[in-house]
Amino acid sequence: METATSYGTTGAATRSLILSTARDLFAERGYKGTTVREIARRCRITDPALYYHFRSKQDLMQAVLEDAQPPAIALDFRAAGTHQAVATYFNRTFRYWSDNLATGRALLLRSLDGDHNATGQITQIRQGLDTSAPAQLEGVYGANSNLVGLGMLVLGAGLFIGETIRATRITGRRDDSTVTRSRVSAAVEIGCPAPEVAQWAATVPLPPRHPRMARPILPTPRSGAEQTRLNILEAALVLFSERGFSATTVKSIAARCGLTDAALYYHFQSKAEILESLAELPQSPVLPPAPEGPLTLEWLAQLIDCMLDALETDRDAIRLALRQILQGNSVVAGERYLVARSWWQSLLSSCEATYPADQARARADIVAAIRIGIPHTLLIEAEIGTQTLSLDALRPMLLRAAAALLPVGGGLSAS
Numbered sequence: 001m002e003t004a005t006s007y008g009t010t011g012a013a014t015r016s017l018i019l020s021t022a023r024d025l026f027a028e029r030g031y032k033g034t035t036v037r038e039i040a041r042r043c044r045i046t047d048p049a050l051y052y053h054f055r056s057k058q059d060l061m062q063a064v065l066e067d068a069q070p071p072a073i074a075l076d077f078r079a080a081g082t083h084q085a086v087a088t089y090f091n092r093t094f095r096y097w098s099d100n101l102a103t104g105r106a107l108l109l110r111s112l113d114g115d116h117n118a119t120g121q122i123t124q125i126r127q128g129l130d131t132s133a134p135a136q137l138e139g140v141y142g143a144n145s146n147l148v149g150l151g152m153l154v155l156g157a158g159l160f161i162g163e164t165i166r167a168t169r170i171t172g173r174r175d176d177s178t179v180t181r182s183r184v185s186a187a188v189e190i191g192c193p194a195p196e197v198a199q200w201a202a203t204v205p206l207p208p209r210h211p212r213m214a215r216p217i218l219p220t221p222r223s224g225a226e227q228t229r230l231n232i233l234e235a236a237l238v239l240f241s242e243r244g245f246s247a248t249t250v251k252s253i254a255a256r257c258g259l260t261d262a263a264l265y266y267h268f269q270s271k272a273e274i275l276e277s278l279a280e281l282p283q284s285p286v287l288p289p290a291p292e293g294p295l296t297l298e299w300l301a302q303l304i305d306c307m308l309d310a311l312e313t314d315r316d317a318i319r320l321a322l323r324q325i326l327q328g329n330s331v332v333a334g335e336r337y338l339v340a341r342s343w344w345q346s347l348l349s350s351c352e353a354t355y356p357a358d359q360a361r362a363r364a365d366i367v368a369a370i371r372i373g374i375p376h377t378l379l380i381e382a383e384i385g386t387q388t389l390s391l392d393a394l395r396p397m398l399l400r401a402a403a404a405l406l407p408v409g410g411g412l413s414a415s
Contacts, residue, residue: 015053017043023064026106031061031115033246064103065121086140087192090152091185093129097160098184105164105326108380112323113244144198144404151401155191155366157380158373159184162340164325168333186362187369193404196414201404204411206396207301213309217282229267231257233281236274241319244327245275283314287339287371290346294354295367295408303367304399307374308391318375344368354408363406370402 021042025034036057040050054060097104107125110118130136137145163184193201221227235256239248250271254264268274288302310318324332344364351363378394403411 014043014045014049018045018050018053018060019064019067022060023067023102023106026061026064026102026109031057031106031110031113033244036060061106062117065107065118067103083192083194086137086148087189089130089133089136090156090192091188094156094159094184094188096125096129097156098163101160101164101167104160105328109244109323109326111380112319112326113247141195141198144195144202147202147397147401147404148193148198150397151405152188152192154373154377154398154401155187155369155405156373157377158369158371159187161322161325161372161376162369165333165336165340168325168328168330183362183365187365190359190362191366191405193407194414197407197411198404200407200411200414201400204297204400204403204409206399207298209392209395210302210305213306213313225267228257228259228263232259232264232267232274233278237278237281237316237320240275240278241316241323244323245271278317278320281317283310283317287343290343290350293350295350295406297403297408300402300406300408301399303371304374304395304402307371308395308398311375311378312391315379319379322376322379340368340372343371354412366405370405374398 018039022034022039025039025042034057036050037047039060040047043050050060054063107118107122111122134145134149137149141148221230232253236248236253239253239256248271250264251261253271253274254261257264268277288299288306291299321332321336325336344367347367348360348364351367352360354360355363378391407414
């Protein structure tokens with residue numbers, strides 16, 4: 001192992017290299033799954049050389065988070081015209097997260113692990129992006145500001161996760177985003193509603209809830225061995241979703257099932273095999289087919305209801321998939337990408353039948369972001385301590401927020 005000085009990097013340059021390397025490894029493997037030795041080796045420096053700059057892994061992580069803290073800049077939404085100024089604010093917010101994908105993933109992973117410091121850091125970053133945002137939004141949208149804020153939060157989460165999926169699936173590099181800025185900006189600017197559209201979305205009569213989807217049921221196990229295998233998979237799903245793959249041991253899975261380690265190894269040779277076999281567990285379908293004609297409020301309601309049903313029946317599976325995506329699992333990302341891409345293509349014709357030609361692609365991107373954003377927003381907000389409501393109570397709020405982003409019928413007339 002050579003030191004940084006032999007490569008011509010010293011002082012501030014070495015510190016910057018350590019920070020960027022640690023940021024990527026924390027995003028790739030999580031804080032707990034990354035060692036100081038691994039960071040040093042990737043930097044091609046010795047452990048003592050790293051400790052010269054940072055006393056511990058905790059100090060290093062704190063420096064990574066502080067390095068990502070944005071400056072607080074207040075915007076007057078009314079000064080440059082309502083829609084333009086609000087869209088500029090949200091564009092800047094999403095641009096920050098796009099520029100800091102690895103840091104965002106690291107923070108979310110730590111929040112999922114119950115790290116309150118990471119939760120606090122997310123809150124600080126949100127506040128730092130614009131300390132005046134809540135009051136300014138209320139000045140533009142009045143009583144509908146919370147509805148607009150929720151809609152843009154869902155859109156932002158969907159764009160962030162979607163960008164992470166595409167970057168991981170296409171390049172395999174966690175620090176390389178392949179989504180064009182113009183495409184994300186178009187979704188933000190077109191999705192950001194005018195006050196008239198927000199008012200329509202807040203008052204339009206909502207369709208009734210669709211019948212709840214029943215979770216698919218596995219065939220009845222034909223033997224005690226099949227039942228044991230199923231019990232192992234269900235226990236592993238819960239533990240992987242709560243703790244992450246790297247922090248879950250075979251012993252903890254076996255204990256949850258009331259088995260010995262040897263009994264578990266009779267069914268699975270490794271923890272990795274258990275993870276791969278989770279695909280055997282049934283999951284509810286969460287993608288309603290695109291309408292044959294224009295988008296309607298009825299179809300948006302069906303989309304929202306599918307998302308809420310999935311959260312009720314498959315929360316652990318969604319949470320685990322979120323962990324895998326944030327950690328840069330290219331297999332999971334690839335599966336999600338192919339499904340999302342096919343669905344987006346089927347939606348494009350519906351959006352072309354609903355919106356002006358120059359908006360169709362951006363509107364399809366917004367629908368896709370809502371589909372990804374709703375379950376992940378609710379999971380993430382629950383993790384970082386936001387007060388949560390029942391899914392039934394959230395349904396009208398989410399549907400109205402989605403309608404504000406995707407006006408149909410009378411909403412199109414308002415816009």
